[in-house]
Amino acid sequence: MASSKPLGVSCRAERRPNPQWSELFLFRLWAAYLPATTAEVLVGIMTVVTPFLPLHDLSVSLASPFETRRSVSSTCWTSRLHEIGPERQIDIPLASACSLEPSSAWQFMADIALICRIFILIRYSTIHAKSQALDFRAGGVVFIPLLYRPQLLECRRTQKKLTGRKFRLWRKGSGSLLHYRNRMSPLPTASALMLAHDSEFWLLEHADLSSKKRAAFCALQSGVLSALCYPAAPSSRLRVVADYMNYLFKLDDWSDELTPEQVDVLRGRVMQVLYDPSPFVNKAGDDPVALLTASFFSRLVSSAGPLCVARFVSTMEDFFDAVTQQAHDRICDSVPSLQTYIALRRDTSGCRPCFALVEYAAGIDLPHSIAKHPCAHTMEDAANDVVSFANDIYSFNVEQARGDTHNAVIIVMREQGLDIQDALNHVGDLCIAAIQTFERTRAQIPSTGTRMDADLDAYIAGLQDWMVGSLHWSFITERYFGAHGLEVKKGLKVKLLPQKAQI
Incomplete structure (x- = not known):
């Protein structure tokens, strides 16, 4: 100077x-x-x-x-x-x-x-x-x-001084959204927990993970997420859903560090099975992705309605489109605008195929005219936003520590010049706004005067279960708060973790 x-x-x-x-x-x-x-x-x-x-x-x-x-x-x-x-x-x-x-x-x-x-x-x-x-x-x-401004992340000494300071996950008085209208217990049943445990073993048997990754996967408890988000599903269907949830988390982990070209290869292996699983069922081989895909999908196809299956496959295509774009952004060190991110996040979250499985879990097969109705589409996006934004709030601490930028909190900080607490509050407000959109649209759905009304009600209730179940699961899994999830759930305060990489 x-x-x-x-x-x-x-x-x-x-x-x-x-x-x-x-x-x-x-x-x-x-x-x-x-x-x-x-x-x-x-x-x-x-x-x-x-x-x-x-x-x-x-x-x-x-x-x-x-x-x-x-x-x-x-x-x-x-x-x-x-x-x-x-x-x-x-x-x-x-x-x-x-x-x-x-x-x-x-x-x-x-x-x-x-x-x-x-x-x-x-x-x-x-x-x-x-x-x-x-x-x-x-x-x-x-x-x-906290001085956690994106422009100053290169100040390593200052970041160390902030490490350990606490911030709130939700604005005080918001109830952390955990009291959103709920028709289920915040804890899964004993039989659902046993089924979730069996589903975890199913993935571990085929995924060929290291001991460290096996321990991390068990701490994830994604089978419990299935039990919470599909509380009314019969055991046979819940097992298929739980297998898919475990599979989806591993698919997400596999794709996290891939280049766009490698994501395309992974996409080809998965979609080949989704379009025709029969050649891969009960076949030994060196491709765990194909085996796991064929295992859960063959059981899904045998008991799901054709329209439900078609929607599931289509949403998986959308998922890979978004993951490929995310890989491009990661390589180019590009951070999208908030609106661009929201559109991308609705697919990378994996919620859309999970919402297709809401139909499967409820034993319904909505006709195209109902499933693509503007009200249904708006409610799906709103539920997706609640799950995604809440997940970004809960995962923010671990993601900022490892330098990830695919997170609404970090994007809001950069785009609007907010600090951690204000950015968390802002994303929390987006969650509440999405819930209000969900409820407002729900009241506007016209009646068909047919059995489809009951089927649509069951689907909407399933979306609601997903929002509430994912919130409770976030404090059960060790993915975000380690072994302190229940403690964090009570106080909603988290200590800032030290950064391992620059954002």
Whole structure:
């Protein structure tokens, strides 16, 4: 960084009685000043100081929590606070107070912003000694002071300081969606659990997994997801559904690190069986994908309606189209817009073939005119969005740790300049909006005056079971919260994991 022309940092204080507004104001300034093209331009955002707060209190507040931080991160600011004039605006020549290389510019800016945010929250909050979570007295909303801006993910030292801080999965008062209208118990029956266990062994017998992957697969408990999402299915049909769910998770894992060309190869192996499973049934071979596909699909075809089967196969084609696009995005390090992501996520989630199996589990075969009705399509998309967005909330922590970007929370952070908590709240609001769309559309479905009304009601109830069941399962599986799922379910607070890779 050139030192001949010191860079100034503008700080303006505003009179605002609501500390939460001040926090949002700080973020807006931060987003406006943040350089988008170069790290050589240093811009730091100072705190919003309300007129009734004595300046010496600010100095003390900053000194206590950060005694071990670099002196340039605290004293550089506290020593100049008393120079704030009547306009409460000050320009500080940072380059005269410290010497920064371009590679350190982002780090210093992150330190300053973190101190400013912490101060605002300390001034208007109570610090809980055990969790270090900060509780706003105004409204009681837990807002965690995390500097997790996508533009600053290269600040590894700052990320380490944030690691272990807690954030809320759902906005306080939302009920985490777990109390959405529910016709089932949040726990599967004993017989369903036994069937799920048998289904897991079915996959392990054919998938040829390492001991580490076998342990991870057992901790997944995808068979339990089937039991929760298809609670009214008879055991014979539930077993087929559970086998498919186990298979789908492995298919998703297999495709996660593939190139688009490799995804096409995998697609060919799967779709070949779906169009004609007979050559692969009960055949020994070296292709576990074909064997597993033929095993569950041959049983599905033998007892499902032809229209249901056709819809299932079509949605699997859509699934591979979306997975291929996701592989392209991963290779190009491309992050789609939120709207593009939503359309893609509806297929990569795997919900659409699972919704086709709702018909199978209920023993119905909806005619094309009913299944493709605009109301049915809208409700499917809404249910898909609830499952997908909730999954993005629950999986965000582990995905940000390993550098994944195919997640609505991360996309919202980048697109709208939000921090973790605000992005989680935003995606949670999208879930609630999707539920409202589902219920509103449900009330608009016209009656046919035939038996199809009962079949459609059963299908809609199945979509509802899927939304509720997937929410409960997210705290049972170890995929997102390890062995602490039930604990997280009670408090809905999660500690930020350390990053293993750059996003």
